[in-house]
Amino acid sequence: MAEILPLLTGKKGLIVGLANEHSIAWGCARLAHAQGAQLVLSCASDKARNWVQPLADGIASPLHACNVENDGELAALVDAAAQYLGQIDFVIHSIAWAPLEDLHGRVVDSSSAGFTHAMDVSCHSFARLARRCLPHMPAGGSLVTMSYLGADEAVPDYGLMGPVKAALESMVRYMAMELGPQAIRVHAVSPGPVPTRAASGLAHFDRLLDDARRKAPLGRLVTLDEIAQLTTFLCSDASSGMTGQTLYVDAGYHAID
Numbered sequence: 001m002a003e004i005l006p007l008l009t010g011k012k013g014l015i016v017g018l019a020n021e022h023s024i025a026w027g028c029a030r031l032a033h034a035q036g037a038q039l040v041l042s043c044a045s046d047k048a049r050n051w052v053q054p055l056a057d058g059i060a061s062p063l064h065a066c067n068v069e070n071d072g073e074l075a076a077l078v079d080a081a082a083q084y085l086g087q088i089d090f091v092i093h094s095i096a097w098a099p100l101e102d103l104h105g106r107v108v109d110s111s112s113a114g115f116t117h118a119m120d121v122s123c124h125s126f127a128r129l130a131r132r133c134l135p136h137m138p139a140g141g142s143l144v145t146m147s148y149l150g151a152d153e154a155v156p157d158y159g160l161m162g163p164v165k166a167a168l169e170s171m172v173r174y175m176a177m178e179l180g181p182q183a184i185r186v187h188a189v190s191p192g193p194v195p196t197r198a199a200s201g202l203a204h205f206d207r208l209l210d211d212a213r214r215k216a217p218l219g220r221l222v223t224l225d226e227i228a229q230l231t232t233f234l235c236s237d238a239s240s241g242m243t244g245q246t247l248y249v250d251a252g253y254h255a256i257d
Contacts, residue, residue, distance in 0.1 A: 013090040014077075035236075040077075040081035044066070092231060134182070217253075
């Protein structure tokens, strides 16, 4: 019987958005490394590096600070990744942010500046990152970002991030159409709520967790490992016939009204 190799054996990837050991980006990085990938990682700032440098060291992966709003820093990150890896086979974008005063208020009361800022960091940065990576993906590959059910349904207390994630999922579909001829596949992963640093900024987040746990058909929340397993599959050749989708990993919560 032929040996079954790990899913990402020989693959080279860039993972953006590490915050701490509870972040989705770290769950993805940990599993991608275990599945044979060579990685470059990034966090938002030098301050964040204090939390995640030991994690990166633990999987022998270079870590760079990158504010995705700064085009120069984004270009430097991708250039460094391409130089270290030789080429890029997959990119995982796990970034979401909005000003608290806009996030905690009603959508109709959101400021133009706050909405624009949230859209730039949480949505358009995916397109900018992809554009920078394309020249380094000669063999095609995968681009994956993170969404949430609030993109498709009005979820109490999710507020401004709902329209932002809806735009991100639409961007996934358009990017899939545009990049398909280059054999680049584009997906959004939509996890159920998990207690990450970014999610904890939502108002009444504990209530959101309790609601998901109570209503999900599996009767529980999902884990970082389960989110990472789906993401790893989408970054691997096993998903070569798929693109342009939003895939849920939420213990079935999305199927329940």
